[in-house]
Amino acid sequence: QKEVEQDPGPLSVPEGAIVSLNCTYSNSAFQYFMWYRQYSRKGPELLMYTYSSGNKEDGRFTAQVDKSSKYISLFIRDSQPSDSATYLCGGRPGGATNKLIFGTGTLLAVQP
């Protein structure tokens, strides 16, 4: 079982739709949770991060973490064609490690 599970998609939505991307994780020691966006053949770009359960908002993006159910979500409001990319969720386990553990990524296509 992977430490972070993510539906690979693809997910196709019309422009302006609300997008919901979801992940689950198995390691209850995760302390840091993040979402990256990755365009084709580019490096991942940090979108949002949080350390606690609850919601964190940044413009059209809301990250949500539920530590009790080990659930990580990203909501995108008023989706745009430029949001078409792969979205990677993940976290950092507790303890001395500094590595980030990623899901497989969800490919999102926003149709104009």
Place this chain on the structure above:
Amino acid sequence: DTGVSQDPRHKITKRGQNVTFRCDPISEHNRLYWYRQTLGQGPEFLTYFQNEAQLEKSRLLSDRFSAERPKGSFSTLEIQRTEQGDSAMYLCASSLLGDEQFFGPGTRLTVL
């Protein structure tokens, strides 16, 4: 541009050859990370440096792989006796003190 830079962006080599990649982190970032990403997967952690000290290595980093950060600035990742299974995107990331890791554009390696 003051982001993470990687060189080369693409490398094609024959099986059995050695290859070396370079990463220049964001200026003043003391932490540097190497990840590997294969098609349809999220990045997988390889190794981590704080300044010039290599503090963490994944078991993915076989004895054919070696990474250095001699002066605590740029880093190199060398793969000896390349195998077809080494074909992947090699990503470098850097951070200052916290968990936010900023990725470079990656080096795409193809082993024929």
